Amino acid sequence: MSISRRKFLGWMGAAGVVGATSETARAASNKQFKGYADSNAVLHDMTRCIGCRRCEAACNTVNELPAPERPFDDLKVLEKQRRTTAQAYTIVNQHFPDGSGRPPVFVKKQCNHCLEPACASACFVKAFTKTPEGAVIYNADVCVGCRYCMVACPFDVPAYEYHKALDPKIMKCTMCHPRILEGKLPGCVEACPTEALVYGKRDELIRVARDRIHTFPERYLDHIYGEHEMGGTSWLYLTGVPFASLGLREDLGNKAAGEFTSGALGAVPIVIGLWPVLLTGIYAINKRKEKIAAEEQAAAVASAVAQTRDEAEGRLKAAMEKAKQDEDAAVAREVKKALEEAAKARQDTGQTGSGDEGQA
Amino acid sequence: METIHTLQEFMLHTKNIIYILMVLALLGMPAFWRFLNGRDED
Amino acid sequence: MTQEPTPTTSRYLTPFNVVAGIVVVVGLIITVLRFTGGLSTVTHLSDDNPWGIWIGFDLLVGVALAAGGYVTSAAVYIFGMKRFHAAVRPAILTGFLGYALVVLALHYDVGRPWRLPYPFLVSQGTTSLLFEVAACVALYLTVLFIEFSPAAMEWLGLKRARGLVVRLTLLLTIFGVMLSTLHQSSLGALFLIAPAKLHPLWYSSYIPIYFFITSIIAGLSMVIFESGLSHKFFKDKMDEEHLAGKNVVMLGFGKAAAWVLAGYFFIKVIGIAADNQWHYLATGYGAWYLVELLGFVALPAFMYAVGVREKNTTIIRWTAAWTVLGIVVNRFNICLVAFNWYLPSDQRYFPHWMEIGISVFIVTIGVLAFRFIVTRMPILYAHPDYEAH
Ligand code: SF4
Numbered sequence: 001m002s003i004s005r006r007k008f009l010g011w012m013g014a015a016g017v018v019g020a021t022s023e024t025a026r027a028a029s030n031k032q033f034k035g036y037a038d039s040n041a042v043l044h045d046m047t048r049c050i051g052c053r054r055c056e057a058a059c060n061t062v063n064e065l066p067a068p069e070r071p072f073d074d075l076k077v078l079e080k081q082r083r084t085t086a087q088a089y090t091i092v093n094q095h096f097p098d099g100s101g102r103p104p105v106f107v108k109k110q111c112n113h114c115l116e117p118a119c120a121s122a123c124f125v126k127a128f129t130k131t132p133e134g135a136v137i138y139n140a141d142v143c144v145g146c147r148y149c150m151v152a153c154p155f156d157v158p159a160y161e162y163h164k165a166l167d168p169k170i171m172k173c174t175m176c177h178p179r180i181l182e183g184k185l186p187g188c189v190e191a192c193p194t195e196a197l198v199y200g201k202r203d204e205l206i207r208v209a210r211d212r213i214h215t216f217p218e219r220y221l222d223h224i225y226g227e228h229e230m231g232g233t234s235w236l237y238l239t240g241v242p243f244a245s246l247g248l249r250e251d252l253g254n255k256a257a258g259e260f261t262s263g264a265l266g267a268v269p270i271v272i273g274l275w276p277v278l279l280t281g282i283y284a285i286n287k288r289k290e291k292i293a294a295e296e297q298a299a300a301v302a303s304a305v306a307q308t309r310d311e312a313e314g315r316l317k318a319a320m321e322k323a324k325q326d327e328d329a330a331v332a333r334e335v336k337k338a339l340e341e342a343a344k345a346r347q348d349t350g351q352t353g354s355g356d357e358g359q360a
Numbered sequence: 361m362e363t364i365h366t367l368q369e370f371m372l373h374t375k376n377i378i379y380i381l382m383v384l385a386l387l388g389m390p391a392f393w394r395f396l397n398g399r400d401e402d
Numbered sequence: 403m404t405q406e407p408t409p410t411t412s413r414y415l416t417p418f419n420v421v422a423g424i425v426v427v428v429g430l431i432i433t434v435l436r437f438t439g440g441l442s443t444v445t446h447l448s449d450d451n452p453w454g455i456w457i458g459f460d461l462l463v464g465v466a467l468a469a470g471g472y473v474t475s476a477a478v479y480i481f482g483m484k485r486f487h488a489a490v491r492p493a494i495l496t497g498f499l500g501y502a503l504v505v506l507a508l509h510y511d512v513g514r515p516w517r518l519p520y521p522f523l524v525s526q527g528t529t530s531l532l533f534e535v536a537a538c539v540a541l542y543l544t545v546l547f548i549e550f551s552p553a554a555m556e557w558l559g560l561k562r563a564r565g566l567v568v569r570l571t572l573l574l575t576i577f578g579v580m581l582s583t584l585h586q587s588s589l590g591a592l593f594l595i596a597p598a599k600l601h602p603l604w605y606s607s608y609i610p611i612y613f614f615i616t617s618i619i620a621g622l623s624m625v626i627f628e629s630g631l632s633h634k635f636f637k638d639k640m641d642e643e644h645l646a647g648k649n650v651v652m653l654g655f656g657k658a659a660a661w662v663l664a665g666y667f668f669i670k671v672i673g674i675a676a677d678n679q680w681h682y683l684a685t686g687y688g689a690w691y692l693v694e695l696l697g698f699v700a701l702p703a704f705m706y707a708v709g710v711r712e713k714n715t716t717i718i719r720w721t722a723a724w725t726v727l728g729i730v731v732n733r734f735n736i737c738l739v740a741f742n743w744y745l746p747s748d749q750r751y752f753p754h755w756m757e758i759g760i761s762v763f764i765v766t767i768g769v770l771a772f773r774f775i776v777t778r779m780p781i782l783y784a785h786p787d788y789e790a791h
């Protein structure tokens with residue numbers, strides 16, 4: 001039926017506009033952003049990491065986190081894969097990428113302090129800020145606790161205080177931002193006995209990492225994890241085995257988080273601007289159709305009325321004519337009758353005295 | 361522009377402005393519609 | 403409304419009321435637990451699974467199923483389909499209650515519910531699609547409230563105020579369609595930022611459009627589904643127009659739903675082709691995807707068409723229920739099943755019974771509120787003193 005088809009076409013047009021704009025709006029990100037010059041980073045060289053968990057312990061102390069169930073020198077903890085939690089901003093995981101007989105590889109995980117943080121892009125109260133110094137910091141004073149940042153973070157970093165009823169916070173590594181501002185090293189870096197963690201300017205650390213790869217090509221893969229991942233991060237990783245086998249996802253791509261959403265966000269003002277136009281247009285078309293329909297109906301009624309009037313008039317005229325004819329006939333009849341009567345009277349008077357006739 | 365370093369900052373800046381413009385559009389469009397149709401009979 | 407005969411206790415002790423009463427009591431107990439013990443006492447949410455059924459069902463499904471309001475009012479007031487007029491008020495009422503309950507449910511889910519106005523008042527995170535969703539839902543809830551208000555005003559006898567609101571009908575309808583377009587699609591767009599977490603079959607740059615189109619399907623189907631239910635339970639409240647309009651609405655909306663489903667089917671397939679994800683169809687997730695696509699999109703499209711051709715409202719009603727279920731399946735797939743698909747099964751999410759308890763509690767409140775309103779206000783019948791608008 002024409003109406004549901006019209007409706008459908010309207011919606012399809014609507015969808016088309018959204019689709020088309022989500023393509024073009026990405027052009028907004030044609031601009032290039034280099035990030036903060038001189039921002040800091042940490043290079044984690046897994047070939048040097050011995051899995052001692054001193055970084056975890058230092059993190060715990062520096063950030064005044066609750067004491068863990070099992071002490072930090074208990075390396076049995078490493079037997080299980082862990083992730084960051086509300087009680088631990090950083091954790092060390094043990095992997096056996098070459099089989100259980102070969103020596104393990106340890107990976108320290110924490111917030112990667114992305115150059116273009118997905119968490120910041122996702123937060124609807126701007127609770128996250130990428131600082132010029134390099135850290136991505138969180139402001140609990142505005143956080144609503146929607147946990148969309150946790151959905152967004154590609155590295156599964158932010159944790160949440162699920163056990164708190166009324167004032168739960170997002171918990172994640174701060175890169176020891178307060179310490180950085182004081183000119184100190186991040187807690188974990190300071191505690192690391194093997195320089196598996198090195199803090200410095202990001203540009204410089206990338207050069208250092210390249211250097212190591214170049215000097216020991218048999219020891220390292222030619223890939224600095226975090227240089228480009230998700231738009232680049234301020235935590236850089238070096239290792240000799242595929243990153244994916246160490247729980248560092250290699251399928252994230254190099255696009256910054258904002259690039260995934262800019263299309264949809266760009267469509268919003270287009271809808272605001274064009275929907276009223278489109279919808280009032282459809283409304284006006286329907287109104288007009290209704291009006292035309294009403295006019296046509298009115299015209300039809302009018303012509304019907306006119307026709308009946310004509311007919312009525314015709315009939316009236318005919319009736320009048322007939323009446324006139326009748327009248328004429330009646331008059332004629334009357335006249336005739338009168339004449340006849342007169343003639344009869346004459347005859348009668350003629351019979352009595354014929355002198356009248358001579359007078360006439 | 362020299363203060364914008366990241367895509368995130370850029371988007372925040374532009375979207376802030378766009379949201380304000382959207383509010384203005386939402387107020388302005390009906391007003392303009394009334395102006396446009398102000399002389400129409402019926 | 404003075405038709406109530408002498409109320410007796412047995413009148414209130416219907417099986418429905420008893421069940422509803424139990425649900426409400428349990429719901430209140432869980433509410434206390436939630437706001438004293440935190441989310442960990444009543445949910446299975448974790449750091450890996452920050453969103454559970456309170457988002458997947460209460461928010462995503464709730465908003466989609468409340469789409470009947472904008473779909474119906476657009477059909478009648480913008481697209482000029484006056485013959486569906488009887489369906490407007492029930493649809494607006496369901497929409498209003500739906501959104502109000504969505505917002506209520508969010509109070510359970512977010513950490514500090516009293517901060518829900520913060521995105522607008524304190525710190526505007528405009529780069530977030532959630533900001534846009536929040537803004538639109540807040541505005542649209544207001545619009546729905548105003549759109550619903552004439553019924554309440556007629557009930558309360560506020561003639562003047564009602565007249566004012568009725569004059570705004572077109573403006574409110576356009577505003578409602580606009581806001582609905584935006585937030586229905588943006589609920590899907592929430593997942594755009596997590597391409598690495600959502601299964602490639604469900605992740606697509608078209609996801610906002612999918613969400614918008616499915617909201618139309620959900621809206622149409624809910625109106626059909628609900629008009630069937632109302633007919634069963636509130637027949638005595640209906641006037642001639644509503645009784646007679648039922649079949650018109652079912653056939654018209656059924657036809658529209660079939661056609662939109664067909665379009666949706668096509669763009670879903672295009673989504674697979676655009677990202678070249680065909681090979682995933684041969685996996686377990688692919689099988690489940692095909693169940694969704696064939697069982698909950700293609701099948702209802704066909705069944706609606708059969709129902710419309712045969713003028714068989716029974717088929718249409720059942721198809722509507724099936725389609726609504728399909729929307730639930732789709733939102734669950736995106737938010738829960740296909741999300742975190744790469745995690746080992748022991749790190750995956752399954753709802754705690756108390757999470758389900760709260761969801762059932764909230765739906766029950768909705769049904770009770772619906773019943774309270776339709777038995778009092780002119781929703782299913784036109785108020786004799788007022789002209790239709
Ligand atoms: S790793 Fe996650 S939490 Fe850390 S900055 Fe990046 S997106 Fe944010």
Ligand code: SF4
Binds near residue numbers: 122123128170
């Ligand atoms: S949980 Fe807090 S920090 Fe995370 S997105 Fe929500 S409001 Fe922002």
Ligand code: SF4
Binds near residue numbers: 048051055056
């Ligand atoms: S302190 Fe250094 S060596 Fe020890 S686990 Fe941490 S990163 Fe590895």
